Amino acid sequence: MEQKGKMILGFVPDLFFSTKIRDTAKYLGHTATISRTTDDLIQKAGELSPILIIVDLTAEGVDLEQPLTQLRLEAETAPVPVLAFTTHAAWKQTTPLHRLCDQVVTKEVLARDLPVLLQKYIGAETQ
Numbered sequence: 001m002e003q004k005g006k007m008i009l010g011f012v013p014d015l016f017f018s019t020k021i022r023d024t025a026k027y028l029g030h031t032a033t034i035s036r037t038t039d040d041l042i043q044k045a046g047e048l049s050p051i052l053i054i055v056d057l058t059a060e061g062v063d064l065e066q067p068l069t070q071l072r073l074e075a076e077t078a079p080v081p082v083l084a085f086t087t088h089a090a091w092k093q094t095t096p097l098h099r100l101c102d103q104v105v106t107k108e109v110l111a112r113d114l115p116v117l118l119q120k121y122i123g124a125e126t127q
Helices: 015-027 038-048 065-074 091-098 107-124
Strands: 007-011 031-035 052-056 082-086 103-106
Touching: 007 015, 007 038, 015 031, 015 107, 031 038, 038 052, 038 065, 052 107, 065 082, 065 091, 082 091, 082 107, 091 103, 103 107
Parallel strands: 007 031, 007 052, 052 082, 082 103
Antiparallel strands: none
16 A cells, blocks of 8 residues: 555544544554644644644634634645534534535544545545
8 A cells, every 4th residue: 555654633632533533544554643732733734744634623612713724825835635523513603614624524424434534535645
C-alpha cells in the first residue's frame, strides 16, 4: 500500500471519538494526532502536513469559524480536506460552519463509516 504512513489531524475533544479515529487510522496503517485546542490544531496543521483534518463541530465552548477559515486560507496552495462531524440535534446550529468543510457527517455516520471515510480521503492523495 503506497499511501502507508500518512498523517491525519483531528480537533476532537471527545475521548471516545479521538480514540476511535486514532485506532482506525492505525488499523489502516496511518497515524492520527489529536488536538484539544484550536491553537494546537492550527500549529500542528502547519507542522505535520496532514492528508486530512477531522473536526468536531459540536465541541463545547469553541468558536470554530476563525480556525476553519484560517486552515482554508493557509491551505490554498496545498489544500487539505476537512471532514467535520456534528449531531442530528446540532446540525442546524453548525450549518454556518459546513461551508468551511469538505464534508460534514453526523457522529453516527462517523462512528459507523470511519474506515470508509478515511479511505476516501487517503485514497485521494497522489504521490
